[in-house]
Amino acid sequence: MFRISPRALPALGLFVSLAAAASEPAVFAGPPLTLAAALQRAETQHPAFGQWRAAGLAAASRVSQAGLRPAPELHLAAENLLGSGPYRGAQGAETTLSFSQLVEASGQRSGRIDTARAEQALQAGEAGLAALDLRAELARRYVHLLSDQAQLEITHEATALAEETLREVERRVAAARSPLAERSRARIALERARLAEEHAEHELLSSRRHLAAAMGQQEPDFGSAQGDLLQRYPTVGFEVLLARLQASPQALQYASENRLRESELRLQQARAGRSLTLGAGVRRLGETDDTALLFSASLPLGQAARAEPLIAEAQARRDQGEAASRSAMLKLQAQLYELFQELNHARTEFEAQRDRIVPAADEALRQTRHAWERGRYSLLELRDAHGEWTAQRRRLIEAAAEYQGYLIEIQRLTGQPVGAVQKD
Template sequence: MFSSSIRRAWLCAAMLGALSVPLAAATGTPDAHHVDHPGPHFTLAEALARAQARHPLFASYRAQLQAADGRAVQAGVRPAPALNLTVENAFGTGEISGYSAAETTLGFSQLIERGGLRDRRIETAAAGRQQVATDADIARLDLRAEVARRFVHVLSDQAQLGITREATGLATSTLAEVERRVAAARVPLAERLRAQISLERARLAEEHAEHELLSSRRHLAAATGSMQADFGLAEGDLLRLPPVADFETLLAQVQATPDLLRFASETRLRESELRLAQARRTPGLTLGAGIRRLETSDDVGLIFSASMPLFGAPRERGNILESEARLAQVGPEREQAMLKAQARLYEIWQELNHARVEVEAQRERVVPAVEQALEQTRHAYQRGRYSLLELRDAQAEWASQRRRLIEAASEYHGYLIEIQRLTGAPAPGPAATASSQP
């Protein structure tokens, strides 16, 4: 017969119609010496906060923004003045041998930028910084979604481990029942061997589930920027399915995501690059002044100079054409991204609705039915009306359908996280219990 604690666990699950992870943590997933869960329970909000504080991605983008600030500062620097010293008619031959006929000029020159070139450089640098900031927002959303996905994976593996442990308990109690029947000479010895094989397989499945949980915890730790999974049992209710808006509402939200807003930033950057290239068509003017001393007469005079590059406009034609083409490219790229996003959103939205239907069917009809069938099969086996094979099949179906319930719930949360990522909303994840709700 089953132990009373195992039987109470099933009846509780059947009445609740759910396998919430906090319940599994309390009754069905006790810590084993193979899997360590140091510290208090760990919520999704805490995982996201840890990622924000520890993950090197944020430090990387802070450095990139500082570099962009440096480029903006540098763009505003005006051309430096130049100090020139020129010596002419010195150390030649004949009358200009030596230094007696030399003419020494000390001059000062300054490049005057025209056409608003400095303003265009500053504008381009500012647009580039905005592009980096938008990329940082996109990376932040990607990381938050990754943390949420990894958190759901840990919740799922915790629940799966709880199911395998319950399956091991069922196999243990079945072996005990078979041994009693063998001792009473009611069944052959071969039936005990079959029960022992089932128990060994259950233990192997439990060990595999432990390894899966260890791996998923390590992946979650990496997503939060940690080398070690130094957090407690993940806490959340996989079977609590948050509602989702209708497709048209979600599609409208996609328009305001950083992924789409990035094209607006890129448009500003390309426009500023075009204006900068156009400003460079206007050549700068270099003005100079200085003092010249003639050694032969020991006289001093002032000199003035002005210079300007020729054919400046034609020389910038290629840069202007390139900037115009890159600006024209942004619009089609945005349309292409929007087409992909709306198609992907619709696909995920449909899959999410299907996952909800499956979760509800598994939770409300399938799992209660297999639990009832297993209990009836167990009673029939004890009375000799069913064989061990039929009992093992009922136990396997019971475990399979409970696992499928967890898988379907995990798929729902995975699709929901993808929708939240596409619409730019914070990653929701499974709700925590009331005591740890963020």
């Protein structure tokens, strides 16, 4: 008989603590795979992680660029040449070589740096959230693979039962204890069991391919995924999860967005200040062949008036961002509550299947087969018991996978595994 014994599996990965599949229903080339190994593979070979690292380097470069002061300028000017009369040729030319430097108003350079750093923090947060989503997707694919492994094992057992039943029916028909129709029915049941087994096999192959893609591979090069899909983890209350949500990467990302908008506002306010351009140089007078020093200063006019619309826009963007953050957090809290309720329901169904329904189906099949072998039950009643046994075991695996799926989603939302704060 097919058995899945609950075995403890330690929490694996940065944010995922989940259990894995039952036994090894098929033999594949390569070493067995654990969730920890799958996560490690993804971080080292998935192209998305390289993309995020490159984006981080680009953001760091923008911070360096923002800290640069305005470059000095060198000017060369020639006047009174190639004219007419006394200015014919270059004899009366005046040549000026000067140097100028923009002196920024107070706060402009620091404002650029603060804005670039806020953009860098926002980019890092976005990369962290994307990595969190990728790890969660990998964990879901891992659970799906484990579920398909267990489902295939169930179809193997169902096929074995159908084959055993057919052999017994054929013995009875040969002994004239059962009609020929029962042999036909037993053969039909066996064929359907084999079709279900074939379907489970290609579902497993697809799951392996999807998991390989989540790890950044084109082809799966691992053996069976290992673990215990029926492991149940200690839970915490909703208030604990809500507190974790407030400190989650998503909440921190909203805070980073607000800091960026605030720094953009301060930068626009600093740009309203007047920047002064100072210059100095030397001029050569062609007529007398004398030289003289030159000093200059320029100041833009109307700078404050021009900056007012930009400041107003930055203020509006800041206020809009703060309101959007509050609205998004309310949605996240409602989503977390819904997931928490679904997790509890999935847990209840999973425990009912594991502790009561599947054992009852096992016992019903045992008793029905015992009675059928003694002629007290018909083949139809035995087939019904076989079908119920298979259906309830399949539903057990489905319920376990659903429970793990909700757990993963809560972990992704809060940015950390559901801890063992509240023991069962």
